[in-house]
Amino acid sequence: MTKALMKSFRKNWDLYLMITPVIAYFIIFDYIPMYGVQIAFKNFLASKGIWGSDWIGFLHFDRFFNSYYFWRLIKNTVGINVYELLVAFPIPILLALLINEVGNKHFKRFVQTVTYAPHFLSTVVMVGLVLIFLNPQKGIINILISAFGGEPVAFMTEPEWFKTIYVFSGVWQGMGWSSIIYLAALAGIDPTLHEAARVDGANRLQRIWHINLPGILPTIVILLILNVGSFMAVGFEKIYLMQNSLNLESSDVISTYVYTRGILGAEYSFSAAVGLFNSVINCFLLVLVNGVARRVNETSLW
Amino acid sequence: MRETAADRAFGVFVYFCLAVVLVIVLYPLIFVVSASISNPITVLRGEMVLFPTEISFVGYERIFGNREILTGYGNTVLYTVVGTSINLLMTILAAYPLSRKDFAGRQVITWFIVFTMFFSGGLIPTYLLVKNLGLINTMWALILPGAVSVWNIIIMRTFFQSSIPGEIQESAAIDGCSNTQTLIRIVLPLSAPIIAVMVLFYAVGHWNAYFSALIYLNDRGKYPLQLFLREILIKSEVDQMAGSMTTNTQAYLMEAEAIKYAIVIVANLPVLLLYPFLQKYFVKGIMIGAIKG
Numbered sequence: 001m002t003k004a005l006m007k008s009f010r011k012n013w014d015l016y017l018m019i020t021p022v023i024a025y026f027i028i029f030d031y032i033p034m035y036g037v038q039i040a041f042k043n044f045l046a047s048k049g050i051w052g053s054d055w056i057g058f059l060h061f062d063r064f065f066n067s068y069y070f071w072r073l074i075k076n077t078v079g080i081n082v083y084e085l086l087v088a089f090p091i092p093i094l095l096a097l098l099i100n101e102v103g104n105k106h107f108k109r110f111v112q113t114v115t116y117a118p119h120f121l122s123t124v125v126m127v128g129l130v131l132i133f134l135n136p137q138k139g140i141i142n143i144l145i146s147a148f149g150g151e152p153v154a155f156m157t158e159p160e161w162f163k164t165i166y167v168f169s170g171v172w173q174g175m176g177w178s179s180i181i182y183l184a185a186l187a188g189i190d191p192t193l194h195e196a197a198r199v200d201g202a203n204r205l206q207r208i209w210h211i212n213l214p215g216i217l218p219t220i221v222i223l224l225i226l227n228v229g230s231f232m233a234v235g236f237e238k239i240y241l242m243q244n245s246l247n248l249e250s251s252d253v254i255s256t257y258v259y260t261r262g263i264l265g266a267e268y269s270f271s272a273a274v275g276l277f278n279s280v281i282n283c284f285l286l287v288l289v290n291g292v293a294r295r296v297n298e299t300s301l302w
Numbered sequence: 303m304r305e306t307a308a309d310r311a312f313g314v315f316v317y318f319c320l321a322v323v324l325v326i327v328l329y330p331l332i333f334v335v336s337a338s339i340s341n342p343i344t345v346l347r348g349e350m351v352l353f354p355t356e357i358s359f360v361g362y363e364r365i366f367g368n369r370e371i372l373t374g375y376g377n378t379v380l381y382t383v384v385g386t387s388i389n390l391l392m393t394i395l396a397a398y399p400l401s402r403k404d405f406a407g408r409q410v411i412t413w414f415i416v417f418t419m420f421f422s423g424g425l426i427p428t429y430l431l432v433k434n435l436g437l438i439n440t441m442w443a444l445i446l447p448g449a450v451s452v453w454n455i456i457i458m459r460t461f462f463q464s465s466i467p468g469e470i471q472e473s474a475a476i477d478g479c480s481n482t483q484t485l486i487r488i489v490l491p492l493s494a495p496i497i498a499v500m501v502l503f504y505a506v507g508h509w510n511a512y513f514s515a516l517i518y519l520n521d522r523g524k525y526p527l528q529l530f531l532r533e534i535l536i537k538s539e540v541d542q543m544a545g546s547m548t549t550n551t552q553a554y555l556m557e558a559e560a561i562k563y564a565i566v567i568v569a570n571l572p573v574l575l576l577y578p579f580l581q582k583y584f585v586k587g588i589m590i591g592a593i594k595g
Binding site: 004005007008009011012014015016018019021022023025026028029030031032033034035036037039050095098099101102103107110111113114115116117118120121122123124125127128129131132133138140143172175176203204205229236237240241255258259262263268271272275276278279283286 | 306308309312313316317319320323324326327328330331333334345346347348392395396398399400402404405406407411414415418420421422423424425426427428429430431446447448449450455480481482485506509510511512513517528531532534535536562566569570573574577578581
């Protein structure tokens, strides 16, 4: 083993040289913060540094679990994710199945070009558009509601609307882009399967159900695992921009809480503890879902 | 084989669904383009529905007269160019050795890198690190953390392994090429599609990023465009909703309205221009990533 390593090292010394800055990067910007996460168990004082600060055990975790915000944060974080999983996850699959059925090449390409485009809008622009279209007085949605005799809705300041707006604006922006991977999987399905099914008298819907869907199932499972694996890490950037003092009741999630308490409030140790709690749950979920998927489906990440 | 009536009906249904999707996706985009070149009063009154009303470029004039927005634009271009160059270099430096079967230790290094996808120290320890390194309020705070993405390393490594024949590299080595020469003279020239994909992914990421600028920068002169966009598009709306805006005059509203749509167009212009040319490449990029997830 060591002999082989030495041989490779002598022959490929420049490859090792190449990868050195990359390893240095991961040590500095990923592994050092992992080491720094110990401040979650300490009373971090900038003057004493990470190593020199005093250990206080699980005090910050205790404070977090018993705080007024704990259940609200969990409810919102899990709520938004379940909502996304139920709505935003299946839609790209349906879209890909539909696009795959289109015979006209130009129409197909046009649909793809248009639906991929919103992916490239920045989060700031995306939330800006949401605010413009949902504006209580001049937004098009409320103008339509008024036109049909309804009462305008102040979407952004009513907590009960928050999750719906978050999820559906995400669908609008991401469904096309997320469908690419399924389209790729559909393109890989053996066409002879379809021919055989036709001979047996299967109609189009039956062929989608019995050939296309099983054909992309492994891809669906992998993406589902990744999705659940980032369950607690909801898109901070977008939620933070959509938040305001009036919808905080349903828009406050763990990541925005870490940001406001930690960076804005400078409570480093406490929010590091909250963040660590989040990472651990995430890691646990990933391993769990992967295990289930491997047992049920024989498809897994590792 | 002839199509049955049910199949034909299903075909119509497919086109109908996709037509609905097209309208939903296209309408807001067309609305913004039209609104940006319409008289802002007509937009405010809700008279502009789809096509521009009373053509006016007042929003664009205001943008190009605004020093802060221009500075932000310049900063974003700088951060994107420097950031993307570093990203690309680092991705190649990682992906090439890992693609070589004779590179002893690649398994260990791969795990070392991939592990960071599953567990991270989180926001606060990273913030403290950047602070201790003295990067706060410099552009390096936006570029160095995130200098390379694990996902993109995997995509590029897979491309090197699957699309560039090992025999070519071996014969180059026999001819006396060092590994570095093989990479530069043989591998990279054959990798144009994947390099295009990487540049696109990374550059769009830098262009659209606002979060690291929000936490690490405090000098307005260094703000990227997205932070100014946030003020124009989001803060003003929220202030209005909360009723806390003091200068709630007609003139101010008009100004804000005019700028709002134009700035969305201006901010997305580079991506919009590149998009049609790069479309075939990024689809390819995602597919390579999908093969070996």
